[in-house]
Amino acid sequence: MTGFATKSWRRLMMCRPSQFDVIHKGHNAYMTMEEPVNKNLAMTQWEGLKSTFESIGTKVEVIENTKDQVDQVFCANCALVWGGKALISNMHNVPRRAESEPTIAWFKERNFEIYDSRPHGMNLEGCGDFAYNYDRKHAYLGYGFRTDEDAYNLVKDVIDFSGTEFHSLKLVSELCYHLDTAMLNLSQGHALVFRPAFSKESLNLIKEINGEENIIELTEEDCVTNFVPNAIPVQDGDKHYVLGWRSPPP
Secondary structure (H helix, E strand, O other): OOOOOOOOEOEEEEEOOOOOOOOOOOOOOOOOOOOOOOHHHHHHHHHHHHHHHHHOOOEEEEEOOOOOOOOOOOHHHHEEEEOOEEEEOEOOOHHHHHHHHHHHHHHHHOOOEEEEOHHHOOOEOHHHHEEEOOOOOEEEEEEOOOOOOOHHHHHHHHOOOOOOEEEEEEEOOOOOOOHHHOEEEOOOOOEEEOHHHEOHHHHHHHHHHHOHHHEEEOOHHHHHHOOHHHOEEEOOOOOEEEOOOOOOOO
16 A cells, blocks of 8 residues: 555564464454354465565565464564564464474574563563554554563563654554554554544554544554454555455455
């Protein structure tokens, strides 16, 4: 989408969904287990997404799906990555904690500096609860569902945010259990925001940083049906903006 993308990614980590399934009812508001997963379709969709990224010049590096790790395909949650350092997550949901070891190995193979959050005993879910403005003057950690409030201090101590102001944002809607389901910062100082997802104080902070006139409000349909904030910007700022779309585009 021209003119609307965050600081874009030219290199992406993707997990092949060879083990993907929905077997943990209640891990989020959407895992109702009312219908079985179409695994062949999921793989086809994943391959299509990977091909889309590659067709627009983005390098995709694959981490293979560890046996029985049905949620590892959501690999953004596995680590918070900034400035060549990978801060390994400590997942809120116990079955996902086995994803950490293969994640550590994957980043080590690529010469990232590793810091393991697990010994600190607090929940932290990586890039799922992390965001930053296009100019990198502000970065955010979401908390309230998957990431603990105290994780802010750990992230601040481990990651070098020189030149970047680091903030915490409280999530209050179970429909938006990660920050990347509630907000997306855009390239021209705008932000897509689902207001009911945030506490009053956190929403005021977002407006203060971006300017209320630059807040583009999302509807519940945008977030719950189409997961618009979960989009991925790639390649040189505002060239490409990749998102899933459950409903037909308007």
